[in-house]
Amino acid sequence: MNRRTFSLEGAVFAAPAPPAGLHVVATPIGNLRDITLRALDILAGADAVLCEDTRVARTLMDHFAISATLIAYHEHNAAEMRPKILARLAAGEALALTSDAGTPLVSDPGYKLVGDALAAGAAVYAAPGASALLAGLVVAGLPTDAFFFAGFLPPKSAARRARLAELRMTPGTLVFYESPRRIAETLADCIAALGDRPAATARELTKKFETTRRGRLSDLAALYAQGEETRGEMVLLIAPPQPEEADEATLDARLLATMQTHSVKDAAAIVAGETGLPRREVYARALRLGGK
Numbered sequence: 057m058n059r060r061t062f063s064l065e066g067a068v069f070a071a072p073a074p075p076a077g078l079h080v081v082a083t084p085i086g087n088l089r090d091i092t093l094r095a096l097d098i099l100a101g102a103d104a105v106l107c108e109d110t111r112v113a114r115t116l117m118d119h120f121a122i123s124a125t126l127i128a129y130h131e132h133n134a135a136e137m138r139p140k141i142l143a144r145l146a147a148g149e150a151l152a153l154t155s156d157a158g159t160p161l162v163s164d165p166g167y168k169l170v171g172d173a174l175a176a177g178a179a180v181y182a183a184p185g186a187s188a189l190l191a192g193l194v195v196a197g198l199p200t201d202a203f204f205f206a207g208f209l210p211p212k213s214a215a216r217r218a219r220l221a222e223l224r225m226t227p228g229t230l231v232f233y234e235s236p237r238r239i240a241e242t243l244a245d246c247i248a249a250l251g252d253r254p255a256a257t258a259r260e261l262t263k264k265f266e267t268t269r270r271g272r273l274s275d276l277a278a279l280y281a282q283g284e285e286t287r288g289e290m291v292l293l294i295a296p297p298q299p300e301e302a303d304e305a306t307l308d309a310r311l312l313a314t315m316q317t318h319s320v321k322d323a324a325a326i327v328a329g330e331t332g333l334p335r336r337e338v339y340a341r342a343l344r345l346g347g348k
């Protein structure tokens with residue numbers, strides 16, 4: 057088989073040589089038909105393909121009969137490999153960067169390589185395609201005008217709750233990558249840290265057992281507490297805070313600031329006067345905050 061060709065449904069296509077530089081190429085997140093024609097051109101035409109796991113990449117290449125030179129580039133060898141890759145880019149090669157699935161750099165290696173390649177004056181190109189982040193967002197039914205991708209949450213509950221508390225007032229839909237095996241515990245922490253918001257889980261996107269669940273966090277927690285749907289890969293999406301929550305956070309911030317220089321009682325009186333809220337209510341809130 058010649059280099060610089062790919063095969064699609066029995067037909068063989070010649071791939072043009074891509075321009076010199078680093079080509080960040082998205083690959084499918086399950087359904088191989090989500091590969092793009094441009095991705096095939098670049099994977100077949102590049103001088104080499106940098107990939108996380110050569111066995112995973114080889115399976116994809118074989119599917120499209122691409123005989124690319126594969127080079128492993130992953131978090132364990134990245135520091136050692138980067139200078140070698142930069143030297144190849146400096147020599148005018150066209151290199152493709154892929155990850156095991158989806159878009160490289162999105163919870164996957166590549167960010168430092170792109171930064172170093174740019175700093176070294178190499179061209180960097182995107183060949184966009186599948187990403188679980190956007191696929192999850194479009195099926196969730198939650199606001200899409202603003203969203204915050206927070207990657208994976210910490211595996212331990214205390215650290216997870218702390219991270220969720222930091223994200224509580226983020227003014228957009230929260231998007232996480234999560235393991236279905238851990239989703240029941242994570243949902244419990246989400247309710248504790250964020251309140252019972254609308255949410256969705258999108259599991260096995262683009263694959264045979266694709267399942268999207270939508271409801272309040274408590275509905276999803278009840279579902280996963282039964283121990284079902286624990287296999288595969290998952291995106292967790294959570295609606296932004298409601299306006300009342302934002303008001304509460306602002307009130308807390310004012311109380312905390314005022315309590316820096318006044319007693320709890322005086323601070324509550326001042327903030328109650330400023331906001332027109334009942335003094336007893338503000339005092340109770342200040343006591344709770346003061347007790348933290």
Ligand code: SAM
Nearest residue numbers: 085158159162187188233234260261289290291
């Ligand atoms: N770079 C990839 C992307 O663009 O989506 C993500 C890589 S990250 C290491 C892998 C995580 O993405 C999985 O643990 C899961 O949370 C999510 N993921 C990947 N494929 C998925 C799929 N088909 N359905 C749902 N989530 C998926």
